[in-house]
Amino acid sequence: MYSVESLLSLIKKTPLTKPLRILNVCGGHERAITRAGFRTLFQHNIHLIPGPGCPVCICPEEDIAFAIHLALNENVVIVSFGDMLRVPIDCAIDGCDSLIAAKNSGADVRPISSVQEAVSIAIGEPEKAVVFFAVGFETTMAPVAAALLADLPNNLKVLLSGRLTWPAVAHVLRSQKDTFDALIAPGHVATIMGCEEWQFVIDHHDLPVSISGFHPESLLLSIHALIKNCSSRVITLNNSYPEVVKHHGNSAAKTLLKTAFTQVDAHWRGIGVIPRSGFSLAAKLSHLDVTNHYEPIDSSSRIIQTGLKTPPSCEQVILGQMAPDGCPFFGKECIPASPKGACMVSDEGACRIWYSTGERSVIEVIEKGNTQKVEIKS
Structure with missing residues (x-):
């Protein structure tokens, strides 16, 4: 096991030519x-x-x-x-x-x-x-x-x-x-x-x-x-x-x-x-x-x-086109106590998960084959 x-360690050692x-x-x-x-x-x-x-x-x-x-x-x-x-x-x-x-x-x-x-x-x-x-x-x-x-x-x-x-x-x-x-x-x-x-x-x-x-x-x-x-x-x-x-x-x-x-x-x-x-x-x-x-x-x-x-942006999150914190309502008008969209309701919804855990992600969308490094929000 x-x-x-x-x-x-195995993942780190496996070479990748692009993100x-x-x-x-x-x-x-x-x-x-x-x-x-x-x-x-x-x-x-x-x-x-x-x-x-x-x-x-x-x-x-x-x-x-x-x-x-x-x-x-x-x-x-x-x-x-x-x-x-x-x-x-x-x-x-x-x-x-x-x-x-x-x-x-x-x-x-x-x-x-x-x-x-x-x-x-x-x-x-x-x-x-x-x-x-x-x-x-x-x-x-x-x-x-x-x-x-x-x-x-x-x-x-x-x-x-x-x-x-x-x-x-x-x-x-x-x-x-x-x-x-x-x-x-x-x-x-x-x-x-x-x-x-x-x-x-x-x-x-x-x-x-x-x-x-x-x-x-x-x-x-x-x-x-x-x-x-x-x-x-x-x-x-x-x-x-x-x-x-x-x-x-x-x-x-x-x-x-x-x-x-x-x-x-x-x-x-x-x-x-x-x-x-x-x-x-x-x-x-x-x-x-x-x-x-x-x-x-x-x-x-x-x-x-x-x-x-x-x-x-709810639709974009569901389709994998946008990270939850890319939504302008995330953590502002839309929070678990008063959700504006369905993704902030369930504990399986990406927005709810990210809000509850403090997760932050890549801001820019990386197109396939783009080797540009992107910044991670702190």
Whole structure:
């Protein structure tokens, strides 16, 4: 087993002819990278760029708006993962621009940490209609699928906003050709979907990819593997999380996802519609779909512009085009206590992570092949 010290030594000894731009997709990876201080250690030579790996950050505003509408105007209990309650939207629904604002206005909105809690609430309060606002990637959606396929109380319905990770990564790589040199893929998603899910990065984008866990050793193993790939001009799929990730993934979890959901075109906040990137309830579970039980928002009378538009820099951060501290609102108008954009809400959002840890990064954008050294903010 490699130590952090030995891996850092190996990385330092591996020659690089130009700065290396590595896209790290997962919010959990970004949190681990930042807390470990890797950017300070690597400085000018290796640039770790956060991507669209925070499900709270990319949850579309229309789904949040509908959840707010249900909470305020229907006799329902809204339950969702804690971070979702604080995500702001640009258009207020009956004066509320977030689920926490709806809660403060008297709506029954409750934070939960698992789908089992949603089921327990519905069982414990059978006289109430309970709506589970389900947000997340494959890792979260697998246990959600297992719960939905089991016997559920009749008063539980679902507002589903689940997403698949790889189509968004493919979109980022396709739309920003020659911007990145390598990719760190999320180990928890690969645990479900398998190493093979990331072969497209090599086949269609000619970039090396390494699947990583969340401890420093695994991340450094991935970074070292990618540096070696780029230095030797050999493109491979590396698994730096072999204790958990297998080639074909978790067959039981994949079966649950395939049985409970269908893949559909889906909207990603800050990105747009990505083909076949979303989960929709399978026909056999359509009775759980809350949109089949309640009318949509009456936009002419319910939606009010708040005047606090999400800054375009949020989109740039999500797409890996801008470092969080490049946003003019970062740490000023936009802080965790009063977020202006979704990236400042979740502990997997790049802006929240950087603000909370004091992370500062490269100011200038380094184009691929540019060997210019850039200054690191102190």
